[in-house]
Amino acid sequence: MSVRSTxxxxxxxxxxxxxxxxxxxxxxxxxKAGSRSETEAxxxxxxxxxxxxxxxxxxxNALDIAEAIENVGGDLNAATSVEHTGYFARVLKEDVPLxxxxxxxxxxxxxFEQSELDREQQVIVQEIGAARDxxxxxxxxxxxQAAYPDQPIGRTILGTxxxxxxxxxxxxxDYMERNYVGNQMVVCAAGNVDHNALVDxxxxxxxGLKATGAPAPEKAKYVGGEHRLLxxxxxxxxxxxxxxxxxxxxxxxAAQILASVLGGGMSSRLFQEVREKRGLCYSVYAxxxxxxxxxxxxxxxxxxxxEVTDLLPVVLDELRKATETITDEEVVRVRNQIRAGLLMSLxxxxxxxxxxxxxxxxxxxxxxLQETVDRINRITADRVKQIARTIFETGSVSLAGIGPVAKLxxxxxxTSRLKN
Amino acid sequence: MSVRSTxxxxxxxxxxxxxxxxxxxxxxxxxKAGSRSETEAxxxxxxxxxxxxxxxxxxxNALDIAEAIENVGGDLNAATSVEHTGYFARVLKEDVPLxxxxxxxxxxxxxFEQSELDREQQVIVQEIGAARDxxxxxxxxxxxQAAYPDQPIGRTILGTxxxxxxxxxxxxxDYMERNYVGNQMVVCAAGNVDHNALVDxxxxxxxGLKATGAPAPEKAKYVGGEHRLLxxxxxxxxxxxxxxxxxxxxxxxAAQILASVLGGGMSSRLFQEVREKRGLCYSVYAxxxxxxxxxxxxxxxxxxxxEVTDLLPVVLDELRKATETITDEEVVRVRNQIRAGLLMSLxxxxxxxxxxxxxxxxxxxxxxLQETVDRINRITADRVKQIARTIFETGSVSLAGIGPVAKLxxxxxxTSRLKN
Numbered sequence: 001m002s003v004r005s006t007x008x009x010x011x012x013x014x015x016x017x018x019x020x021x022x023x024x025x026x027x028x029x030x031x032k033a034g035s036r037s038e039t040e041a042x043x044x045x046x047x048x049x050x051x052x053x054x055x056x057x058x059x060x061n062a063l064d065i066a067e068a069i070e071n072v073g074g075d076l077n078a079a080t081s082v083e084h085t086g087y088f089a090r091v092l093k094e095d096v097p098l099x100x101x102x103x104x105x106x107x108x109x110x111x112f113e114q115s116e117l118d119r120e121q122q123v124i125v126q127e128i129g130a131a132r133d134x135x136x137x138x139x140x141x142x143x144x145q146a147a148y149p150d151q152p153i154g155r156t157i158l159g160t161x162x163x164x165x166x167x168x169x170x171x172x173x174d175y176m177e178r179n180y181v182g183n184q185m186v187v188c189a190a191g192n193v194d195h196n197a198l199v200d201x202x203x204x205x206x207x208g209l210k211a212t213g214a215p216a217p218e219k220a221k222y223v224g225g226e227h228r229l230l231x232x233x234x235x236x237x238x239x240x241x242x243x244x245x246x247x248x249x250x251x252x253x254a255a256q257i258l259a260s261v262l263g264g265g266m267s268s269r270l271f272q273e274v275r276e277k278r279g280l281c282y283s284v285y286a287x288x289x290x291x292x293x294x295x296x297x298x299x300x301x302x303x304x305x306x307e308v309t310d311l312l313p314v315v316l317d318e319l320r321k322a323t324e325t326i327t328d329e330e331v332v333r334v335r336n337q338i339r340a341g342l343l344m345s346l347x348x349x350x351x352x353x354x355x356x357x358x359x360x361x362x363x364x365x366x367x368x369l370q371e372t373v374d375r376i377n378r379i380t381a382d383r384v385k386q387i388a389r390t391i392f393e394t395g396s397v398s399l400a401g402i403g404p405v406a407k408l409x410x411x412x413x414x415t416s417r418l419k420n
Numbered sequence: 421m422s423v424r425s426t427x428x429x430x431x432x433x434x435x436x437x438x439x440x441x442x443x444x445x446x447x448x449x450x451x452k453a454g455s456r457s458e459t460e461a462x463x464x465x466x467x468x469x470x471x472x473x474x475x476x477x478x479x480x481n482a483l484d485i486a487e488a489i490e491n492v493g494g495d496l497n498a499a500t501s502v503e504h505t506g507y508f509a510r511v512l513k514e515d516v517p518l519x520x521x522x523x524x525x526x527x528x529x530x531x532f533e534q535s536e537l538d539r540e541q542q543v544i545v546q547e548i549g550a551a552r553d554x555x556x557x558x559x560x561x562x563x564x565q566a567a568y569p570d571q572p573i574g575r576t577i578l579g580t581x582x583x584x585x586x587x588x589x590x591x592x593x594d595y596m597e598r599n600y601v602g603n604q605m606v607v608c609a610a611g612n613v614d615h616n617a618l619v620d621x622x623x624x625x626x627x628g629l630k631a632t633g634a635p636a637p638e639k640a641k642y643v644g645g646e647h648r649l650l651x652x653x654x655x656x657x658x659x660x661x662x663x664x665x666x667x668x669x670x671x672x673x674a675a676q677i678l679a680s681v682l683g684g685g686m687s688s689r690l691f692q693e694v695r696e697k698r699g700l701c702y703s704v705y706a707x708x709x710x711x712x713x714x715x716x717x718x719x720x721x722x723x724x725x726x727e728v729t730d731l732l733p734v735v736l737d738e739l740r741k742a743t744e745t746i747t748d749e750e751v752v753r754v755r756n757q758i759r760a761g762l763l764m765s766l767x768x769x770x771x772x773x774x775x776x777x778x779x780x781x782x783x784x785x786x787x788x789l790q791e792t793v794d795r796i797n798r799i800t801a802d803r804v805k806q807i808a809r810t811i812f813e814t815g816s817v818s819l820a821g822i823g824p825v826a827k828l829x830x831x832x833x834x835t836s837r838l839k840n
Contacts, residue, residue, distance in 0.1 A: 024764045066686035071753050073760025092760050122699030129654035129724055130702055133555050234549035266486035279542030282550055304549055333491050340493025340512050344444045
């Protein structure tokens with residue numbers, strides 16, 4: 001086992017996965033905080049902070065940060081999601097200490113200067129506009145709002161133009177102090193790395209960090225509902241969904257398998273029925289997203305105005321059929337897909353580092369591959385049909401559509417088609 | 421050197437790169453034919469063929485193909501570009517023979533049945549609609565048309581609704597027979613693979629293939645011009661460009677370095693000036709795409725209606741400044757980025773297989789990493805400034821914009837701003 005984990009005095013975990021045959025490494029710092037950690041007044045601040053972390057520290061300005069990593073051919077990136085924020089670098093093996101130095105600097109010593117914030121607010125306003133111009137992104141924002149109305153978990157990650165413009169250096173510092181604390185942070189590296197050296201760096205750079213901060217975010221309350229936005233796009237972009245299962249819940253793996261059986265590949269039920277047999281779509285797939293205390297099971301598709309009346313009834317019938325007809329053969333295929341996907345992802349240092357960090361944040365420890373495979377292998381076709389019944393028959397529907405969506409079936413018709 | 425290459429009697433090349441420490445392999449068949457190999461009546465047929473290759477062979481129907489690879493946890497994919505079409509599988513090491521069997525079957529024994537074609541035409545019509553709904557994709561189609569008007573290389577890869585609907589099984593077979601021939605095809609695998617076994621499979625399955633087919637496509641003639649599409653998007657999506665350099669031309673590597681210096685990362689000139697100093701954009705980058713006999717040097721950005729007047733003048737001034745002020749330090753940084761990028765990409769079997777196939781198609785042989793690094797290291801700042809002058813000052817501009825683009829500077833103003 002090449003994975004090593006050390007917990008520092010302040011609760012921060014340092015995990016490494018040594019891949020000594022590689023020339024490079026992927027190194028990141030993950031924080032268990034994202035858009036759902038925000039108060040209403042803070043809507044979008046997790047993502048603003050993620051941008052502002054690159055805008056200057058006590059010893060480096062924004063250009064110094066960019067040049068330091070790019071001079072050695074590395075790159076630096078970050079991403080904000082509903083429950084996590086990650087900052088990562090990919091570098092050649094000899095530059096791992098440099099990457100650790102920069103990542104810790106931007107997360108401990110950022111200045112958040114007013115002039116930098118002014119400019120970055122303009123940039124994020126542009127980013128919000130670009131996201132709204134992409135209907136595939138925009139429809140997912142509407143969908144999340146339909147599923148979890150009036151709650152942090154249902155709001156967009158980017159925030160609104162007004163909320164983003166309202167932040168000051170102090171509001172950012174407040175959010176950071178509350179959420180970027182030892183027991184919510186994981187330093188993780190995979191590739192050609194030295195565990196003890198990384199532990200020393202983390203101890204040295206993060207010794208001033210508080211161990212604990214904000215309580216967990218308010219509990220998610222899945223509600224469901226719909227948002228339709230008529231627009232002159234060529235295609236109707238549609239997401240339909242239900243409450244799924246939380247990471248630590250009993251039904252998590254069964255829901256994952258259900259999503260793959262229904263819409264995870266070319267042999268999946270939705271791909272075969274909607275695209276291969278009927279030619280209704282170019283893109284149709286199912287997904288299961290888990291959160292700490294809830295989850296979303298969904299189907300996304302887009303189709304032309306002429307086909308929009310047919311699409312949802314076909315999808316709904318497939319969901320209903322799945323509750324009774326999923327076979328052992330399908331479940332075995334999905335198990336093989338998950339196992340092969342895990343083995344292949346282990347070949348990439350970025351995937352390995354990301355997986356280990358996610359496991360630490362969600363389950364409190366790195367999970368050996370065989371343990372995941374064993375859990376998946378225990379899920380039977382009966383269990384998958386049972387979870388399908390609970391999700392589709394007893395849960396309320398969330399629906400979002402953008403484009404020529406006037407002829408979509410109405411909400412009551414969708415709900416009743418699932419229960420007959 | 422782990423790379424081995426064998427040329428078969430019919431001219432097909434088989435290349436493997438053995439990575440014995442991996443559990444998986446990436447295997448593909450690349451064809452030196454794409455949208456620019458099409459006659460006018462065939463517009464979009466390369467991509468239709470790429471779809472139809474998954475629709476059934478003499479011994480497998482579409483579902484059999486999908487299940488065969490997904491039952492073992494592998495996946496199968498394909499992509500069509502201007503000059504190439506690729507079919508690839510990623511599988512665990514024990515399934516490499518299966519993947520080779522399926523890929524060769526779909527490229528030698530596909531039936532192209534009328535009923536399957538009818539449905540797939542509908543699917544591709546949906547795909548065309550989806551591409552037009554994404555302004556970042558659509559603007560590149562308009563840009564390519566502005567650069568190469570009335571030529572195969574300037575047309576969209578997907579074709580039009582009318583052209584796609586016009587194809588018959590025979591027109592697809594004709595195109596395939598002309599273009600899918602031994603000296604235009606490369607079988608390539610990287611990962612845990614056996615070279616001799618793959619050569620045997622290729623010899624066995626492709627022995628009936630003709631060695632030669634169509635002559636090279638008509639020579640590209642870069643022209644330039646503009647396409648503006650006013651629409652109610654929130655952002656103006658803009659691509660500005662010039663003729664770049666062909667793969668085998670003298671200026672190819674200098675143009676690649678120029679693109680990175682101008683807009684290749686956070687430390688690049690455009691990112692610093694347009695986003696970091698002025699907050700005008702979320703996304704701005706430069707690119708250099710090479711073809712066999714031409715190339716495109718371009719800059720892509722999107723911005724709001726209020727900022728659209730400022731954006732292009734700032735970009736144009738950066739291009740003009742680059743012709744005189746690029747430094748040794750910037751060129752060294754880009755060399756380091758390219759070298760590190762190459763080293764990191766070698767860690768992924770999919771990247772390795774794709775690179776080797778591309779090298780074989782473009783340069784007639786796999787290129788050792790050190791040879792590429794040596795070529796790049798010979799490019800000086802003076803050479804990069806010289807290529808910038810030739811590209812920006814003597815070439816004609818191509819411009820495409822979608823969204824609130826009414827206030828973009830006019831074509832004559834753009835051209836004259838570059839020359840002063």
